[in-house]
Amino acid sequence: MGRSRVVITGLGGLxxxxxxxxxxxxxxxxxxxxxxxxxxxxxxxxKVRIGAEIKELPEHGLEKKRLVTMDxxxxxxxxxxxxxxxxxxxxxxxxxxxxxxxxxxxxxxxxETVEENYRGLFIEGRSRANVFAVPRIxxxxxxxxxxxxxxxxxxxxxxxxxxASSNHAIAIAADQLRLGRADVMVAGGTDAPxxxxxxxxxxxxxxxxxxxxxxxxxxxDGLVIGEGAGMAVLETYEHATxxxxxxxxxxxxxxxxxxxxxxxxxxxxxxxxxMRACLAxxxxxxxxxxxxxAHGTGTKANDEIExxxxxxxxxxxxxxxxxxxxxxxxxHCMGASGALEMIACVMAIREGLVPPTANYREKDAxxxxxxTPNVARERKIRAAISNGFAFGGTNAVLAFRAA
Amino acid sequence: xxxxxxxxxxDKIKAHADMEGGEVTxxxxxxxxxxxxxxxxxxxxxxEEAYGIEIEMNTVEAWGNLKxxxxxxxxxxxxxxxxx
Numbered sequence: 146m147g148r149s150r151v152v153i154t155g156l157g158g159l160x161x162x163x164x165x166x167x168x169x170x171x172x173x174x175x176x177x178x179x180x181x182x183x184x185x186x187x188x189x190x191x192k193v194r195i196g197a198e199i200k201e202l203p204e205h206g207l208e209k210k211r212l213v214t215m216d217x218x219x220x221x222x223x224x225x226x227x228x229x230x231x232x233x234x235x236x237x238x239x240x241x242x243x244x245x246x247x248x249x250x251x252x253x254x255x256x257e258t259v260e261e262n263y264r265g266l267f268i269e270g271r272s273r274a275n276v277f278a279v280p281r282i283x284x285x286x287x288x289x290x291x292x293x294x295x296x297x298x299x300x301x302x303x304x305x306x307x308x309a310s311s312n313h314a315i316a317i318a319a320d321q322l323r324l325g326r327a328d329v330m331v332a333g334g335t336d337a338p339x340x341x342x343x344x345x346x347x348x349x350x351x352x353x354x355x356x357x358x359x360x361x362x363x364x365x366d367g368l369v370i371g372e373g374a375g376m377a378v379l380e381t382y383e384h385a386t387x388x389x390x391x392x393x394x395x396x397x398x399x400x401x402x403x404x405x406x407x408x409x410x411x412x413x414x415x416x417x418x419x420m421r422a423c424l425a426x427x428x429x430x431x432x433x434x435x436x437x438x439a440h441g442t443g444t445k446a447n448d449e450i451e452x453x454x455x456x457x458x459x460x461x462x463x464x465x466x467x468x469x470x471x472x473x474x475x476x477h478c479m480g481a482s483g484a485l486e487m488i489a490c491v492m493a494i495r496e497g498l499v500p501p502t503a504n505y506r507e508k509d510a511x512x513x514x515x516x517t518p519n520v521a522r523e524r525k526i527r528a529a530i531s532n533g534f535a536f537g538g539t540n541a542v543l544a545f546r547a548a
Numbered sequence: 549x550x551x552x553x554x555x556x557x558x559d560k561i562k563a564h565a566d567m568e569g570g571e572v573t574x575x576x577x578x579x580x581x582x583x584x585x586x587x588x589x590x591x592x593x594x595x596e597e598a599y600g601i602e603i604e605m606n607t608v609e610a611w612g613n614l615k616x617x618x619x620x621x622x623x624x625x626x627x628x629x630x631x632x
Contacts, residue, residue, distance in 0.1 A: 209566035210584045272597060276590040 150382040151319040152548060154390040155235070157228025157333075158488050159221050160373030160475040161197030165228060169475070169485070170492045173500035174521050178474045180357045180369050180504075186257075186339050193353050196339045197371030197476035207294075214277050215290050216255030221374040222287035222335035223294045225484075229331060230295055233378035233390060237296050246299030246327045247291045248318040249376075250310030250334030252480030252535070253343060255282035260340045287335045287374075299327040308440075310334050311375065311483025312533035312541035316399035318379050328384045333376035333484035344370065350409075352444055358477070360441035360470035360502050361448050361516040363509035368442040371476030375484025377491075392548040394491045397528060398427025404538025411447060411534055416440075416454040419540035420530065424458070427544035429528055431459045434466065434544075436499055436529040438486045439516070441470020442477055449511040451532065456514075467524055469517040473503040483533040483543070490529040490545045497525050553628075554621045560594050561617060574618030601627040 158165070161179030162172035172179065183196040205224055212220070226247065230237075237245060258281040265271040280286060285303035292301040300321050304314035311334030318332030338344075347353055347370060354367035377396075385392055400423030404415030424431065440451055448470075456463045471489045478485055489500050498521050505518040528546045558572050565572060566582030578588065596603050601624070614620050 208582065210582050210587075213564075213587055214584055273593065276586050276593070277584075 149323055151322055151379055151396045152382050152385050152392045153377045153394050153396055153491060154380055154385050154392060155229035155231070155233030155378035156376070156393060156488055156491060157225040157232070158373065158375040158485055159199055159225055160478055160481070160485055161199060161371050162475050164199065164203045166488055169488055173471055173474055173489055173492070174498060176474070176501040176503045176519055176521060178357065178503045179371070180476050183339055187341065188344070189341055191341060191344055191348065193344050193348050195357070195369055197369060198339055199372055214280060215286065216258045216281040217337035218251060218255055218335045219281070219287045219290040221337060221372070222249055222291050222376070225333060225335070225374040225376040226291045226295055226331050229376040229378045235329060235378065241328065242296050242298040244299050244328040245297045246321060247288050247297050247301045247331040248304055248314045248321070249288040249291060250304045250314035250480045250483065251284050251287060251336055252305060252307045252310045253336045253338045254284050255286060256338050256340040256343045258282050260342050263342065291331060295331070297331065305480065306539040306541065307535035307537050308477065308479060308482055309533035309535035309539050309541045310480035311487070312399070312531065312543050313401065315377065315396065315483065315487065315543055316401065316541055319396055319399065322379060322381050329378060329380045331376055332379050333374065334481040335374035336479040336481045337372045338370055338479050339372050354443060357504050358443040358473050359504045359506060360439065360443045360473050361509060361512040362505045363507035365443045365445065365448065367444055368472070369476040371478040373475060373478040373481040373485055375481055375488055377484070377487060394494050394548050395546045397429065397544040397546040398423055399544065400424070400426055400542045402540045404540070406538060409536050411450050411538070413450050413453045413457060415538055415540050416451060416532065416534050417457045419542045420454065420458040420532065423530055423542035423544050427528070427546070429544060431462045434459070434528050434530055435524060435526040436490065436493055437466055437468045438490050438529060438531040439468050439470045440532040440534045441472050441502065443470070443472065447534070451534070452512045452514055463514060466514065467499040467517055467522060468514045469500055469502045471500050473505070483531060483541070486531045487543065487545070490531050494526045494529055494545060494547050497523060499524055499526070553625060556598070557595065557621050557624060558617060560591055564591055572617060574616065574621060576617045578614060578616060578620070595624050599624065599628055601631055603627065
């Protein structure tokens, strides 16, 4: 007996591009980048002044009593999950709540809360931290808050693997369904890292772009950090069809690997192994794939190595692939990146349109794939993979297929 | 009766409460303030700091029995008195 197919019946997201999947996809189609000056957080003497921020959160109606218990990264996770659940049309009640769970990736932590408390203690001379400091900061908080807000009583946990967190969270959510631990999983990722301490740390790494993120362009000079959250409602095909749900796409498979070499420097073999494992898990041949949503951070090293890894896995078919890095538009939203890129993949499959790599200027011989420069391309997409590679060498790749 | 101590405590509570324009008085029930129980602890710690009093954990538990803002004021008043 074959294993159950896992399908996506709802999507939700917020990032610099917009506060709903509809808005995010409209921006991606248009190749519009949301990278700009950071205005919502105090930057003090930071050199880095750019990011992709959510200018204004949508109306959410959460009580103050609830809001004081959560960091911004939990709040946006709740909102993304709410949008995804609404689209899925799932009624959660006493009968099914314990069969519905959530797995939420984060690559950072509740950064805004850390910032407020460190400043309070070290600069303003306060004698104690906020009583909610711990429950706001902890990496399991977004998952817990999503479960509370939406009444999910199944398996609920946070997942963390730096920039690949979302992909790991989504992959392991599918496992919960196949293992019979849940009938429905809300899965994705969240991060709100546009705060002084986090940006200061990235500044020290010298990995940040001066002007904007230009993946695969010869004049690229680094990544740009963004904030956001993305969620999918995942369920088995049988469960979705039994309740008459609309299936948006199939989560066809996932592949994971570790470089096990260096905490920051990527390898070709690690990412290649994850892509290969993903194709095998999804039952896809390289030539079945039409679109690769690249990890594409815009750093010199990543984009070159990722190009080499894609060539190694796809062979001659690599030149027939459409590739793009949507990080050129929503920036690198850390633990939410994979979830936002899942939105790009699912919408690309549904609409037959490859979202472009924005901000592209100059050809780089070391990045010679068709990276869909600046303008979206119409193309039937049978299957897409989404790459997530991370500091720590922890790689996770997801495959999506037309429903 | 809103003496200086009551008024100060009410002001601290107001900073945390979600009263949608409603007034906070000594008669206001604590559970009507829209404050998370853990945040109430935060207010108690604020008072500790402001009045140089020490509230032991078992006292905090005892405060779980407080019903309204006036009860809270009376408890702080008692601790200040004990200190003097």
